Amino acid sequence: MTTTGEERERAFDHGEVEPRWQAAWDEADVFRIDDDATDPEYVLAMFPYTSGQLHMGHVRNYTITDAFARFERMRGKDVLHPMGWDSFGLPAENAAEERDTNPRDWTMQCIDQMRDQFVEMGFGYDWEREVTTCEPEYYQWNQWLFKQFREAGLVERQGAELNWCPSCETVLADEQVEEGEAPEEPHGDGGAVEVCWRCDTPIDHREMDQWFLTITDYAEELLDALDDLDGWPNNVQEMQRNWIGQQEGASVAFEVGEYGEVDIFTTRLDTIHGATYFSLAPGHPVAQEIAEENDEVREYVEMAEEADEDDLDVTSGVFTGEYATNPATGEEIPVYVADYVLTDVGTGALYAVPAHDDRDHEFAEYHDIDIQQVVEPAPDADPEDIDVQEEAYTEDGVLVNSGEFDGLTSAEAREEFVEVFDGEHRTEYNLRDWGISRQRYWGTPIPMIHCEDCGYVEVPDEDLPVELPEFVHTTGNPLDAAEEWKHVDCPDCGADAVRETDTMDTFVDSSWYFLRYVSPELEDAPFDTERASDWMPVDRYVGGIEHAVMHLLYARFFTKVLDDVDLLDGVREPFVNLTNQGMVLGENGNKMSKSKGNGVSPQRIIEEYGADTARLFIMEAAQPEKEFAWSPEGVQSSHSFLQNIYRLTDEFADGKIAFGDEGQIADYVAREIDATAARATEEYEKFRFNHALQAVRELVSLLRRYREATDPDAETFERGLVTAAKLLAPVAPHVGEELWERLDGEGLVAEAGWPSADAPADYDIERRLVENTREDVRDIVDTVGIEDPETITLAVAPAWKHDVVDIAREADNVVPAVMQNEELQQYGEAAADFAKTLAGRANLDEHLPPERELAALVRAAWLVEREFSADVVVESADEADDGLASKAEPGRPAIDIES
RNA sequence: GCGAGGGUAGCCAAGCCUGGAAACGGCGGCGGACUCAAGAUCCGCUCCUGUAGAGGUCCAAGGGUUCAAAUCCCUUCCCUCGCACCA
Structure with missing residues (x-):
């Protein structure tokens, strides 16, 4: 990727420009937010672990929040965008051992290094709110x-x-x-x-x-509240649901030999009549007791405890010689200790129903235990349909072989049996303390x-x-x-x-750091309750998917507890909107890694291309949540764009562009400027920076064409450049400032107002009209093979045709509806024919009234002129030749090309 | 096995929620302008056919709903991620 030959000519030197603006922002305290701000927009990136190494994942993560924070700031909002250091942890101890230093010195050095890199990237943080978890000022509050x-x-x-x-x-x-x-x-x-x-x-x-x-005390709320986190990605909600792992079921006691009552937990109480053995986890207290008396059981328990989780298969287990009484049938069923029963799931004990559970079935087959069917798919089911001796039937159905309860549905039975067998409803969770x-x-x-x-x-x-x-x-x-x-x-x-x-x-440190930013210097409390309650929750939280469960669940837990002990007031959730940024892959589409040698160092990119190029490329490459592969061509393209927009602005500022008068083209450009601002704003709001940037590129390209086509109107041209500079500034802030300065902007662009964002009325319809017309002209020139078109005439359809379309859109029966209209009758055959044509169409697009259609084409004529080096004449139906005008339709002007 | 998200032109990728024009944009490729030349920049083309804006085929595959489907519904195949001996 190194440049061959001499250094490319650059319009500006990022090495000089970037530090200058970083200092200017600092000087002007752009990113500071006052303590007395009311409910600011809280934009937060997950703070980094202090490894000392900034990688592309960081760059992406922090560019996203920085761009968004800058966008909101320019829109006039108070923005809280802080940064801190997740600085405790094992890797620092390892590094200290390896380097013969201590974790503190090592960590502090890493922090300094990373802070410098953040500044170099142009990230705008309120450094007065910096939080460092390994300092006593912070961790005392953990205690x-x-x-x-x-x-x-x-x-x-x-x-x-x-x-x-x-x-x-x-x-x-x-x-x-x-x-x-x-x-x-x-x-x-x-x-x-x-x-x-x-x-x-x-x-x-x-x-x-x-x-x-x-945390299990909060399992239910942590689970239920997930449903209301609409600003969270589905997969994260789902991962937390899985993690919490709620199971609705019931517990019932079984009498086990001389060991008394043993509670089991089951979600399938309806199958209790089919329980043909009883099983204890090796860690269950009763299993341990039995082990003391029974050598075989003791050996098994010891073996199971030593074995790795997945070493033993489902059939592993040992008969204890004891029997349990099935409260449903009164039958004595054998008691096993089996490894597939997990100590910390449910009660660590269960009754096994081989006919209706796959694992029980496998175990029963291996140990030669009875398989007794108690559920069938439906009351009138063909008995041949299922054979539980062969395979467990695990669906719900209707009870059989269950005495007086035969015929109940599974759901009914589950409800009724809780009382019948003196059990209780229970909700179990996967979540552990x-x-x-x-x-x-x-x-x-x-x-x-x-x-x-x-x-x-x-x-x-x-x-x-x-x-x-x-x-x-x-x-x-x-x-x-x-x-x-x-x-x-x-x-x-x-x-x-x-x-x-x-x-x-x-994870304790990171469970509340977002609260410390609110009042980082506070000496008598972890955070200011009143201010935190006003400023929270975080409006935009961005970070890696690897924190989907642990960090994000613990932070939610902490927030709820803090609210319950009145350290917060009415804040039940810490993060309203969550975005997990996708990975930055290596050039080959693989994960960047040292061993694969496909890593790209942010440092080197900053040196060679500048921070803005890196930021722009990353933001243009994909939407934040999608992964993308690093691409030297893409970097080059982003870099060129920045150079080009600068060059254009520079030429403007230096008076190298000859200016003319306002006119149709200026009107066209003016509308495009407004439309671009509107589109970019909407896309920024939706976190789709790549789309916003695309709009900016298109605007700049239009300005260039404008200049080439004619001597542009100075005011319009400048407004175009100013708009582009502002729209670009959140993502490429240094270049944004540089452009702003060249354009004589007041103060810093980082503090300038966002361009007003209303698209012109009917912009989309007009654009469609213009694009279609251009395409049609191309089509004709192409198919006919016109070498050198001289005059292109565009004729707009007459008003009555517009009326016909309006009527046709509403009417079921187009032709009669049109012909009944007195106004239209005067056009006789022509109106009838046109009505027939429309009747055959499935859909009638919206169109502009004739005078506006005419105006739109007049404004856009320069594009056609330019493309074909031909004169373009736009005519109303009245002005046009009758033959030509008759071919025009609303939304589709007639075209005549002379060569 | 359960769950979530995907499969769009050479590649990346938008559109899908709220059905309505072969489908934005970038990269790559082709042609042109400017230039002694290179680079940079700019313009156009990039599914097939076509002597006036047309026709055909098309958004993983198959089926359905509809005047109309990349978009809605069903089935199948493939990919990615998460959970999983969870009673």
Whole structure:
């Protein structure tokens, strides 16, 4: 992509221009928003993780919000468009280890680097609202909020299974677990094994107590409220629905041997009469109890607990020797422990109905258990239709073999059985509580102290923040090794006590950062409740699809809780409109990656072409949510466009364009300018920047043709350039300023008013008329093979034909309707013939009245003149030759070409 | 398996919600203007046929609704993404 030969001649030098305008914006405080602004437009991009590396995904993400924020600002709105740094997290610890530094210094250096790059890109943020999550000024509020959640009863300590490296003796995050080859295969299936990233030792799982936020308390609202998030993409709503995973069902108790009652959960209570065995998850307390007495069960449970999730298939399981009583039939059914029953789904216990569930069916076949049909498709169904011995019938239907309940529909039975079998309706969720403990250094310390006598005690508010100690290089958790930091007096009893050494999941940081921007300096609260309640919700949120579930769900959860504890007032959802930008692919259409070597560095593009070219190309390439492939030709095209519009403006400003008088062409151009402004505005509003930019390109191209065709009217020409500059400015802000300056604009274009946006009346109909007429002329010239047309005459149809069309559009029976009209009768045969012609047409387009049609063609005549180097005469029906005029129709002038 | 979104000319891609003109635009290709020349810029063409604005074929495939379908409905095929041993 490097230019061969000498440097191309450039109309302006982006290397000089861009920094100058960046400084000017800064100087003028363009992007600052006052604290007393009322309900500003809140435009937000997901803040970046501070890797130090700006990639094309960032550039795209931030160009989208920046362009939109600039657009709204030019429209006169107050705009809040802040930026911050998601700066806690494991990668910083790794980088610190690799580079023999500490996470803080590394992160701060990354932030400086990225901030510089953002400025270079021309992104306009209110830097006074910058938020950095790894600073105590920010994370103290994580700690304070943790205590608020605790007070609201939303914090629990629960056991959780963690990855454990027996060699390093440390907990591993999921990201630190790699697929590796084990020295010897424990199960002999040849599959991959999870190993520690550092020492390649196969990992264990350990159950450890962790801090949890009980997001499940909000499962129902989080799910229901999704339906009202109309500004969210379908797939994200769907992904959250899946994640929350609501199941409507019922629970019923089964008597299991001497172990008492065991609750099961089922969505198919209607099939209870067909339950022929009972099954417990290996982790179920009763299964554990049985394991203590029964060697075979114990072995199975141990094996199942060690095995990887997908290692065992559906038929894996062991008979316990116990029996459960089916409350529906009174029958004793065998109790199994089976791995396909999951401990954390439902109650971890179920009754199995092989006739009506695929997994139960497979299991029953393998273990030779009865298969008893209790549902059939319909009351009068042919018994041959289905054979549950062969395959489970899983649809709803009508009950059979269910005693007195035969004939009930599945739905009726589900309703009735809840009472009959003394069960209860239950709604289960897939959503689990949110474990926020991380055994890492680079995160927010959890503000708890453990005392032998008092148990867990909160760090008092006056001792907040609990700041991180100096980083300790160690294989385990550095906070555990920070002896001095760790040991404190118990706030309650004063005895020796130990700090919690886990830190918070970084998703806590990002669950409320959008609130901190509202009042970033506030010292006695995480954010100003009144202002936040006014400024929220975020009007436009843009970021990657990878955050569809976790971040976006946690942020919704936080918002609801904060509203419930009155830190917010009436804000139930954080983000009204959400856009997930598509990926920027490599030139070959593959994902950009180091290993494929198809990455394009933003830095290099900025250097070679300038930030505006990068921004323009990205925005022209596709709608924000669609992916697109990087293309050197596309970059070149965007770059050329910027150079060209500058060159044209420059020539205008330098007086190199000879000007003439106003006239028909100026009228035509003036209408196009208005139409362009209207179209671009609409497209910006709809987030379809590529369409808006297309309109701008077309306008600039028109101005060029205008200049070539004639000596343009100075005022019209200037208005065209000004409009183009303004419409372009949100996407290519530096060039926008440069153009604005050349055009003697007042102040900065970033603060200038948006062009008024009304399309001329009937613009579309007129455009259609002009385009069709031009096309027809081309068609004729082409098919007839006219070498050098001299005069092209266009004749507009007479008024009466317009009347005929108007009548025809309304009438069922066109010819009589027309001929009954007294006015039209005077045209005799001609009117009748025309009416007949129209009667045969399915659809009659809208058309302009004859005088306006005439005016439109007169305005557009220059285009035809230019294209064919011929004189163009536009005539009314009266002026035209009778023979010619008779061929004209409304919306379709008669054409005569002389050569 | 369940769910969401797609399949438009050589390539990218708009139009589909709200049916009405072979279907915007970009890239690439072809021809022309300007120029000693190159680049840049500008103009036109880019499904087939056609000596006056016409005809034909066409928006994954097949069927349907309609005066009229890229657009609405049904079926099938293919792609992408998400969830999934969820009781």
